[in-house]
Amino acid sequence: MRVDFARLNHILIPKGKEGRDRFRASRFGRVIIPVVGFFWGSLTDEGRILVLVTLLVGAFGIDVQKSTAYILFSVLAGLLAASLVASRRLRLDDIAVSVEAPRRVTVGEPVTFTIACTRGAKHRAPARAVRHPIRVRGPFLPWDGAWLDEAPDEIVVPDTGRAESKMRARFVQRGLHHLDPFTAAAVAPAGLACGPRITSEAVKLHVVPRIANVVKLPKVVAMRHQPGGVALASKSGEAMDLLGIRPYRPGDPVRDLHARSWARTGVPVVREYQQEYFTRVGVVLDSDVGDPERLEAAVELAAGVIAHLSRGEALVDVIVVGDHVHELTVGRSLGYLDQALDMLSTVERGPVLKAASLMRRLEPYLDRLSSVVIIAHAEGDERLAVRHGIEAKGIACSTIVVDDALVRSIAAKEALGW
Numbered sequence: 001m002r003v004d005f006a007r008l009n010h011i012l013i014p015k016g017k018e019g020r021d022r023f024r025a026s027r028f029g030r031v032i033i034p035v036v037g038f039f040w041g042s043l044t045d046e047g048r049i050l051v052l053v054t055l056l057v058g059a060f061g062i063d064v065q066k067s068t069a070y071i072l073f074s075v076l077a078g079l080l081a082a083s084l085v086a087s088r089r090l091r092l093d094d095i096a097v098s099v100e101a102p103r104r105v106t107v108g109e110p111v112t113f114t115i116a117c118t119r120g121a122k123h124r125a126p127a128r129a130v131r132h133p134i135r136v137r138g139p140f141l142p143w144d145g146a147w148l149d150e151a152p153d154e155i156v157v158p159d160t161g162r163a164e165s166k167m168r169a170r171f172v173q174r175g176l177h178h179l180d181p182f183t184a185a186a187v188a189p190a191g192l193a194c195g196p197r198i199t200s201e202a203v204k205l206h207v208v209p210r211i212a213n214v215v216k217l218p219k220v221v222a223m224r225h226q227p228g229g230v231a232l233a234s235k236s237g238e239a240m241d242l243l244g245i246r247p248y249r250p251g252d253p254v255r256d257l258h259a260r261s262w263a264r265t266g267v268p269v270v271r272e273y274q275q276e277y278f279t280r281v282g283v284v285l286d287s288d289v290g291d292p293e294r295l296e297a298a299v300e301l302a303a304g305v306i307a308h309l310s311r312g313e314a315l316v317d318v319i320v321v322g323d324h325v326h327e328l329t330v331g332r333s334l335g336y337l338d339q340a341l342d343m344l345s346t347v348e349r350g351p352v353l354k355a356a357s358l359m360r361r362l363e364p365y366l367d368r369l370s371s372v373v374i375i376a377h378a379e380g381d382e383r384l385a386v387r388h389g390i391e392a393k394g395i396a397c398s399t400i401v402v403d404d405a406l407v408r409s410i411a412a413k414e415a416l417g418w
Helices: 002-009 017-025 027-039 045-060 069-087 259-265 292-310 337-344 355-366 381-391 404-411
Strands: 095-100 104-106 110-119 134-137 145-147 162-171 175-179 183-186 203-208 214-216 242-247 269-273 280-285 315-321 324-330 371-376 396-401
Touching: 017 027, 045 069, 095 183, 104 337, 110 134, 134 162, 203 337, 214 292, 259 269, 280 292, 280 355, 292 315, 292 337, 292 371, 292 404, 315 337, 315 355, 324 337, 324 355, 355 381, 371 381, 381 396
Parallel strands: 104 203, 280 315, 280 371, 371 396
Antiparallel strands: 095 110, 110 162, 134 183, 145 162, 175 203, 242 269, 315 324
16 A cells, blocks of 8 residues: 555656656746746755745734734745845856666665765865855655655865765666756755755666575476577587687687688688587566566566576576567576566566467577476466467476465565476
């Protein structure tokens, strides 16, 4: 229910970067954003509290004949106005703002953003120049994100130096998150307003699924011959099948030089060896499920299966999710698990699984696969037809059904084995 309420709190706010950009470019956005940014955006947290107090005092002093509260209202309003006017002169033309953040974070885990303010050497100010403290602010997070700490302390940037501030957040929904820029502004002496804000670059962050603790999968005994091998797995100088010869490259072992071909062509060439047999696995994720908890468990299980395979000798070659086939080779230095996690982070509920359609999409890849792992939500005619169609091609096929018991085991991070 907490997540549902969080969605309702953001119901009028564009969900993604494209929606926010459209709002900024709209006629209403071009009018309202500068106005709100000047008045409300220029105030510090203390200044915003004082605005509320000023309005409350003004309500009590609306009858000037029976109350003198209007005098206090005038003083507070004048103080706010003076702070806003004075803060306009506190420009940070000599400061650059940058943000350092990891490219991906696991859902539910805290992520740290390091905001750095750097002053360039060519903008060095006189020794007696006043160094106003700088406050950094993070962007307004989407519904699934929340800041974990209070606002960071003010920082002072030295001459030709750098000062840093850190902010932590947590995201509870998978996906690619485009965060708006972080901002920095000098604080006026009264501490009620900030000068013109400078911004960093926008931040792109993949919130990836948790990796299920898969320790054992059904053993695959088939290893299929790969015509032409795998280019990125080729090596020189090992006792493997001879692939051919190629031009010499700096760093190649001298013992692999092919003297006869060098003499015939006048160009140094080396013998190239390559493994010809691989265990290449396809992973099929059935995303036709309406229960968000079960879909999340299936995605985590897919991540666990890929991570388990990538630690061994197998090559994860194809990942099928819904109507999309992703050609991705993970393992043996041919790819990275992070790429698979980035892809799984964007998985949503897919269409109804159709065996004929899925087999057509898999057809171009079946000749090179040794086995296929299907992660399904239930047994059924369509899923059995997919399995039988794959096995008819001489490919080992295993189906893992994500039932209620398995969902609980994945949530409890238990070791999973088949």
